[in-house]
Amino acid sequence: VSSGDEKQLMGQEADGSQAEPASRSVGADVSLEDLVSLCKRRGFIYQGSEIYGGLAGTWDYGPLGSQLKRNIINEWLKFFVDGWDDMYQIDAAILMNKKVWEASGHASGFNDPMVECNNCHARLRQDHIENNKCPVCGKENEFSEPRQFNMMFKTNVGPVEDENSVSYLRPETAQGMFTNYKNVIDNFYPDLPFGLAQVGKAFRNEISPRDFVFRAREFEQMEVEYFVEPNKWEDSFEHWRKDVHAFLEKLGIDKEKVHELEVPDEDRAHYSKRTIDFEFDFPHGKAELLGLAYRTNFDLTNIQNATGKSMEYRPKDGSTPFVPHVIEPSFGVERLLMAVLTSAYSVDEQNGEQRTYLKLPLNMAPVKVAVFPLLKNKPELTEKAKEVYKMLKEEFNFVMWDDNGNIGKRYRRQDEIGTPYTVTIDFQSLEDNTVTVRSRDTTEQQRVEVQNLSGSIRS
Amino acid sequence: VSSGDEKQLMGQEADGSQAEPASRSVGADVSLEDLVSLCKRRGFIYQGSEIYGGLAGTWDYGPLGSQLKRNIINEWLKFFVDGWDDMYQIDAAILMNKKVWEASGHASGFNDPMVECNNCHARLRQDHIENNKCPVCGKENEFSEPRQFNMMFKTNVGPVEDENSVSYLRPETAQGMFTNYKNVIDNFYPDLPFGLAQVGKAFRNEISPRDFVFRAREFEQMEVEYFVEPNKWEDSFEHWRKDVHAFLEKLGIDKEKVHELEVPDEDRAHYSKRTIDFEFDFPHGKAELLGLAYRTNFDLTNIQNATGKSMEYRPKDGSTPFVPHVIEPSFGVERLLMAVLTSAYSVDEQNGEQRTYLKLPLNMAPVKVAVFPLLKNKPELTEKAKEVYKMLKEEFNFVMWDDNGNIGKRYRRQDEIGTPYTVTIDFQSLEDNTVTVRSRDTTEQQRVEVQNLSGSIRS
Numbered sequence: 047v048s049s050g051d052e053k054q055l056m057g058q059e060a061d062g063s064q065a066e067p068a069s070r071s072v073g074a075d076v077s078l079e080d081l082v083s084l085c086k087r088r089g090f091i092y093q094g095s096e097i098y099g100g101l102a103g104t105w106d107y108g109p110l111g112s113q114l115k116r117n118i119i120n121e122w123l124k125f126f127v128d129g130w131d132d133m134y135q136i137d138a139a140i141l142m143n144k145k146v147w148e149a150s151g152h153a154s155g156f157n158d159p160m161v162e163c164n165n166c167h168a169r170l171r172q173d174h175i176e177n178n179k180c181p182v183c184g185k186e187n188e189f190s191e192p193r194q195f196n197m198m199f200k201t202n203v204g205p206v207e208d209e210n211s212v213s214y215l216r217p218e219t220a221q222g223m224f225t226n227y228k229n230v231i232d233n234f235y236p237d238l239p240f241g242l243a244q245v246g247k248a249f250r251n252e253i254s255p256r257d258f259v260f261r262a263r264e265f266e267q268m269e270v271e272y273f274v275e276p277n278k279w280e281d282s283f284e285h286w287r288k289d290v291h292a293f294l295e296k297l298g299i300d301k302e303k304v305h306e307l308e309v310p311d312e313d314r315a316h317y318s319k320r321t322i323d324f325e326f327d328f329p330h331g332k333a334e335l336l337g338l339a340y341r342t343n344f345d346l347t348n349i350q351n352a353t354g355k356s357m358e359y360r361p362k363d364g365s366t367p368f369v370p371h372v373i374e375p376s377f378g379v380e381r382l383l384m385a386v387l388t389s390a391y392s393v394d395e396q397n398g399e400q401r402t403y404l405k406l407p408l409n410m411a412p413v414k415v416a417v418f419p420l421l422k423n424k425p426e427l428t429e430k431a432k433e434v435y436k437m438l439k440e441e442f443n444f445v446m447w448d449d450n451g452n453i454g455k456r457y458r459r460q461d462e463i464g465t466p467y468t469v470t471i472d473f474q475s476l477e478d479n480t481v482t483v484r485s486r487d488t489t490e491q492q493r494v495e496v497q498n499l500s501g502s503i504r505s
Numbered sequence: 506v507s508s509g510d511e512k513q514l515m516g517q518e519a520d521g522s523q524a525e526p527a528s529r530s531v532g533a534d535v536s537l538e539d540l541v542s543l544c545k546r547r548g549f550i551y552q553g554s555e556i557y558g559g560l561a562g563t564w565d566y567g568p569l570g571s572q573l574k575r576n577i578i579n580e581w582l583k584f585f586v587d588g589w590d591d592m593y594q595i596d597a598a599i600l601m602n603k604k605v606w607e608a609s610g611h612a613s614g615f616n617d618p619m620v621e622c623n624n625c626h627a628r629l630r631q632d633h634i635e636n637n638k639c640p641v642c643g644k645e646n647e648f649s650e651p652r653q654f655n656m657m658f659k660t661n662v663g664p665v666e667d668e669n670s671v672s673y674l675r676p677e678t679a680q681g682m683f684t685n686y687k688n689v690i691d692n693f694y695p696d697l698p699f700g701l702a703q704v705g706k707a708f709r710n711e712i713s714p715r716d717f718v719f720r721a722r723e724f725e726q727m728e729v730e731y732f733v734e735p736n737k738w739e740d741s742f743e744h745w746r747k748d749v750h751a752f753l754e755k756l757g758i759d760k761e762k763v764h765e766l767e768v769p770d771e772d773r774a775h776y777s778k779r780t781i782d783f784e785f786d787f788p789h790g791k792a793e794l795l796g797l798a799y800r801t802n803f804d805l806t807n808i809q810n811a812t813g814k815s816m817e818y819r820p821k822d823g824s825t826p827f828v829p830h831v832i833e834p835s836f837g838v839e840r841l842l843m844a845v846l847t848s849a850y851s852v853d854e855q856n857g858e859q860r861t862y863l864k865l866p867l868n869m870a871p872v873k874v875a876v877f878p879l880l881k882n883k884p885e886l887t888e889k890a891k892e893v894y895k896m897l898k899e900e901f902n903f904v905m906w907d908d909n910g911n912i913g914k915r916y917r918r919q920d921e922i923g924t925p926y927t928v929t930i931d932f933q934s935l936e937d938n939t940v941t942v943r944s945r946d947t948t949e950q951q952r953v954e955v956q957n958l959s960g961s962i963r964s
Contacts, residue, residue, distance in 0.1 A: 089689065092685060092688050094597070094602075095598070096684070096685075097684050097685075098602040101601060101672065102663065104600050106595065106597040106688075108692065111596070113594065116582075123575075128902050135568055135571045136571055137566035137571040137574060138553070138565040139564060141708070141723050142553065142554045142557075143557040145558070149557075199660045199661075201658045203562070203658070205712050213560065225554060225555070225557065225565075229555070229565075229567060233547065249599075249600070251662065253663075253664050353556055355556060443587050447590070450694050
């Protein structure tokens with residue numbers, strides 16, 4: 047969990063310094079409205095339960111959004127799990143014993159009455175507001191009624207609905223790694239440093255979900271708990287810092303829009319000795335994209351105290367056992383997805399007309415190639431196009447068939463979903479077995495022989 | 506959702522014919538205890554929240570279990586999404602507007618007092634029990650206290666905790682497809698037939714979760730809603746029936762243990778015109794592995810009635826619009842995983858000693874190759890082994906390094922996790938650049954030159 051969110055979640059944003067106002071102006075190139083509209087219109091992201099009037103803070107991913115999420119998650123797994131020799135992936139349950147959240151501080155951190163600033167939506171502990179003035183935006187007398195508010199979703203597990211059966215939807219995936227740390231040590235005898243990684247849903251009952259998928263009530267995290275020797279944390283931290291940048295580059299995220307924020311002492315969670323928030327210039331303003339935190343041995347020590355079981359690591363050379371320290375890089379799939387789309391969103395002019403397109407790198411593009419028969423009511427064109435479609439699908443897998451509307455309309459559609467290449471089969475194709483290949487970024491068209499098509503697209 | 510579970514979920518198992526007793530005796534080769542023990546001991550599956558005493562009905566997947574799940578899900582996506590031209594993947598939220606469950610019947614289906622048979626654990630509507638005798642196992646007077654029981658986990662979304670903010674964790678992924686059917690039609694203009702596919706978590710507050718991960722409170726589904734013209738459902742159904750078998754074979758699931766059960770009229774949900782339960786000989790008995798159901802236009806019509814919005818499909822040839830019918834194949838990741846492990850579990854004798862190994866096909870094996878230095882305290886062996894490890898990792902990705910314990914112990918470990926090949930670096934390796942390759946299934950060992958190693962393993 048990133049530091050800003052963590053502090054808010056733990057009810058610690060007393061000074062308000064980490065709370066994010068609804069929007070800030072930056073030099074963002076695409077407005078939030080345009081992004082939301084493209085996502086809805088083109089089948090990336092729909093409002094959750096939309097047909098029933100929606101459910102605030104939830105989002106459904108359409109075919110292209112699902113594929114983009116799958117691409118991001120796969121790159122992450124490749125980069126941080128498969129790419130490291132000392133990484134163990136786990137997949138813990140969303141429903142956990144409530145003692146997990148008592149020990150971690152998530153359950154008890156919410157016992158104070160909270161208010162929300164109606165102006166900037168910062169959520170604040172009532173007893174920390176002086177002079178009735180919001181410490182975030184400075185507005186006076188703009189607070190909601192105070193309320194006991196726990197950001198964890200509560201439910202009951204088992205047939206009896208009482209205090210004993212209370213459970214929560216996890217507000218972070220991180221505790222799944224800490225609670226399984228001992229299992230992995232016992233089964234795999236890893237050397238230090240080693241990491242536990244997890245991808246999965248997490249839930250927070252945000253008072254005001256906002257800014258599209260940026261702050262939702264249900265979201266997907268990709269987190270690592272990287273266990274290190276206490277005196278070696280700085281090297282690991284630095285290694286992770288560099289790798290985070292390298293990973294963001296792999297996703298095509300604009301590095302000019304990524305900013306490191308060294309979280310100052312007074313703003314960090316008390317147990318963290320160093321935290322970097324990686325911020326991004328989102329359409330709604332500069333805001334936290336992901337976090338990298340050095341959490342000392344805070345979490346494992348909490349578990350040790352709560353369970354009475356030793357969380358010590360026994361070095362294989364027989365030296366003194368100790369509780370390892372932890373570096374935690376914490377990614378949110380949806381925020382990365384927003385950053386990928388924001389970075390890719392492009393507008394240019396073609397023959398005096400404005401064109402919108404997503405300049406996605408090949409590994410992110412939900413569709414790699416689209417195939418068009420020039421006209422849909424000419425069986426000979428359609429048949430030839432199907433042949434080409436099948437051939438390409440075997441090689442590129444994510445190939446889209448499109449015969450709806452005129453060619454110009456189809457190009458616009460593929461541009462807007464970021465398809466790098468479109469292949470059109472026309473009457474000349476029937477004569478000389480060539481097709482037109484159009485590049486998304488240049489809009490240039492080239493005639494290519496069908497037998498050279500795959501190679502030409504690859505290069 | 507498969508028919509048996511569906512009926513139970515909907516409180517319809519009045520006649521008890523679909524409820525499953527706790528265990529049945531069949532010719533299973535591995536006991537449930539042995540399977541659970543292997544999974545725990547080798548890092549496949551742990552009890553959820555184990556270190557805090559557990560949370561009944563939840564399971565955490567360790568490094569090998571996570572990888573096996575990932576392998577199963579990836580095969581499913583490859584087979585049923587990427588492999589079909591008319592399939593659209595979506596990813597809907599777990600938290601949905603409660604109207605979804607009112608319209609689907611899941612919310613209202615639970616208004617009757619339920620009892621559970623203490624002998625066979627069948628859950629029954631109290632008013633359907635005659636003569637105080639369990640219609641499933643025949644025991645008398647063995648019922649729990651009657652209870653209003655909704656199998657959906659309830660929570661509240663938003664800051665106010667009242668009836669209006671009630672929401673449920675989805676008990677099936679299927680409704681996410683039905684609620685997004687119109688969005689996909691509007692964005693992608695698909696021809697019929699076309700399918701919506703989804704992989705994701707679902708939750709059911711089982712009174713007695715049991716039989717390892719078979720009946721858990723949190724589980725992962727892979728479902729398709731395949732929309733067809735009403736008069737063409739039979740062809741599609743048959744196509745799916747065959748594809749289900751082909752898919753199970755890809756996972757290495759023993760086809761001798763798979764049985765089709767044509768669910769008779771009186772046992773099917775009222776809206777279904779045909780359902781096949783694919784049963785499997787699990788260690789705990791023959792039980793439902795997955796379901797294939799023809800659901801008519803029941804779900805879309807429910808949504809149409811509840812929202813007043815048309816769910817009709819408009820054929821492109823201008824013929825009369827209609828509400829499509831649906832074929833629903835419904836897979837559970839955990840049940841497939843259990844079937845994969847059960848099919849792979851093997852015991853043989855080697856030199857008079859019993860050996861347990863998992864005969865997993867290559868695409869399922871969490872680890873493809875393991876690399877051992879013969880001795881861990883000889884730097885020259887370790888160095889050479891690291892070289893080989895790196896070379897193999899580039900090609901096979903999931904390669905495990907193991908230098909813990911003697912070679913025999915390491916072989917047993919790799920056999921039990923189903924690693925097809927193990928490569929040992931010994932003193933001879935330092936002299937002639939050859940290594941020993943051992944095959945899991947035959948335990949035969951061959952000396953292979955390092956430069957031929959990848960090719961030799963591939964073949």
